[in-house]
Amino acid sequence: MTAGQAAEQRAQHYLEQQGLTLVERNVRYPFGEIDLVMRHQHYWVFVEVKYRSASQFGGALQALSQAQIARIRKAASHYLQINRLDAPCRFDLVAIDNDQLHWLTGAF
Numbered sequence: 001m002t003a004g005q006a007a008e009q010r011a012q013h014y015l016e017q018q019g020l021t022l023v024e025r026n027v028r029y030p031f032g033e034i035d036l037v038m039r040h041q042h043y044w045v046f047v048e049v050k051y052r053s054a055s056q057f058g059g060a061l062q063a064l065s066q067a068q069i070a071r072i073r074k075a076a077s078h079y080l081q082i083n084r085l086d087a088p089c090r091f092d093l094v095a096i097d098n099d100q101l102h103w104l105t106g107a108f
Helices: 003-017 066-082
Strands: 021-029 032-040 043-052 089-097 100-104
Touching (some): 003 043, 003 089
16 A cells, blocks of 8 residues: 555544545546545535655645546546436545644635
8 A cells, every 4th residue: 555545544544533534535537536535414515635754845735736636526527427416525635744644624
């Protein structure tokens, strides 16, 4: 298991402890990927997981670019369309720096 996969698994476990339910992991399209698709009450939650083992180049919270956000939004829109879902959704970020986990709801 890679460090990225371990970080996604850790994020999933943490979010499940907070009351979210996993729907799918690693949903890939040619134009973007969604790390975790989860449900939280009546929301569909698209989760981006960022992991950094060292912070010399900026931590995990700073690792999300505008281009990545655009790709995630496009992938989420496509996911909602192909699954015929008409429900509120939000985009969360789980940033893991070494052993510290930060969960930002509605991050972008």
